[in-house]
Ligand SMILES: Cc1ncc(C[n+]2csc(CCOP(=O)(O)OP(=O)(O)O)c2C)c(N)n1
């Protein structure tokens with residue numbers, strides 16, 4: 001088994017902030033917009049370095065998305081920053097018409113996604129955003145797993161032409177992917193090799209999948225662990241190749257099972273290589289207040305839950 | 318005539334409740350909550366006509382909607398101390414499996430709450446809906462709403478503000494917590510809103526100021542005047558000039574405590590400025 005070391009817990013939103021800072025220095029066309037959450041999104045440094053390229057729009061997300069769409073006309077690359085809920089559900093039609101349908105090069109950067117937002121509770125914990133965004137034609141959907149990957153993804157999407165939804169989180173989590181990684185949009189990252197089951201995970205669940213694989217290994221079960229940072233376009237080749245070998249799959253995400261990564265994988269497999277699948281995801285419910293760990297435990301989004309799902313799915317082969 | 322001593326005591330106890338709730342879970346929003354303590358105490362004790370039993374429909378009583386849901390600590394404290402649920406339940410604020418969610422919600426069935434809020438800018442619309450239903454039901458009671466000043470930057474408010482005036486929703490009193498602060502700084506710094514009073518007036522509202530928004534007497538007399546303005550074909554807006562973090566010296570006049578909990582030492586300091594009156598939960 002490959003070994004992965006947590007080099008020290010860091011929040012993925014800081015990866016976004018640091019990536020944006022770097023982009024600010026190397027790409028003059030990058031502009032940033034924020035809706036009264038500059039500190040939470042870690043956009044302070046970009047703002048200080050480039051006040052003329054930073055736009056504080058106030059608590060007005062719909063206007064922010066519309067402005068960002070307009071700023072692409074003439075060649076700017078706008079990065080918008082607010083919580084995931086206010087980045088998607090709040091402004092869905094603005095994104096749909098002004099960004100996606102109009103084919104604008106806007107990078108919608110969304111922090112505090114999912115349950116791990118914690119104590120603020122369900123009004124702020126969106127578990128539907130991946131679904132909302134992946135349903136939009138032409139939208140690229142990325143959900144990164146740690147600080148390093150979020151930083152790399154932030155930098156990479158500036159060079160990609162087209163609308164992108166970049167989803168990340170609030171809490172400090174294990175930082176284990178390489179600092180110098182070459183982030184390739186749409187390319188799955190194989191983290192472990194195994195033969196008994198494929199675990200396809202995204203976001204905060206990737207580390208949990210690695211932890212689960214360790215436990216499974218101790219029990220003689222070997223898993224392919226695939227980090228799907230890009231949910232759309234999905235790396236069909238990597239997933240099918242793995243499932244052809246293992247014969248079953250567990251998907252894991254901090255999102256509702258309706259509309260998430262799991263459904264994308266199920267659609268792919270059902271048309272190309274049907275196989276038993278189990279879903280680690282929330283079960284069509286809203287979240288609630290609590291600490292991130294308590295919530296991930298209560299809603300079954302952790303390594304232990306993945307291990308159980310593997311037991312179930314391998315029995316169904 | 319209101320018993321001001323009793324109300325003042327209640328305000329101090331509410332401040333303690335706010336501080337202790339956010340301190341315990343190291344999260345939540347003390348600044349805006351403290352700034353609105355007097356308003357909530359006046360509203361629930363002197364202004365609203367309320368039935369004893371909570372029902373979702375709230376027929377034949379006044380209704381209140383909190384649009385700026387992040388100031389839930391003050392809302393929960395005043396609801397509990399008005400008998401909607403046990404005061405001890407304040408101990409569960411923001412904990413797993415609690416009815417006292419980070420932002421107010423109907424989802425867990427907490428008495429006193431009629432709609433979820435937290436995502437800003439939606440409360441005036443809901444209040445207009447409830448006010449229209451009161452009219453359809455021939456219920457002459459009023460609908461009260463509180464929203465933040467930064468919150469008014471959300472466009473939906475202005476859709477609602479336009480609707481209410483254009484359609485003579487005159488059984489509605491919207492108070493604005495005009496503390497001049499939001500998350501990233503002062504409202505003037507984040508997004509200058511110009512003359513809020515003139516804006517409401519231009520949209521056709523009857524607007525009045527309560528300059529001393531942290532003074533019980535001023536709030537009660539001001540809100541009574543606002544009440545008299547209802548029923549005259551215009552919705553009523555009250556600009557409540559408050560101080561964010563009011564009652565705790567180091568939290569006042571700054572956005573720094575918008576969404577930050579005090580540490581142990583700061584809590585002790587803050588509580589010593591507000592000694593127990595009615596008893597802690
Ligand atoms: C739609 C939406 N956008 C952003 C936020 C994040 N947010 C919570 S409170 C707040 C500032 C609100 O300012 P104001 O209404 O003046 O309240 P105060 O800070 O005075 O309590 C923001 C931006 C939110 N809750 N909802």
Ligand SMILES: [Mg+2]
Pocket residue numbers: 465466467468494495496497498499
């Ligand atoms: Mg304010």
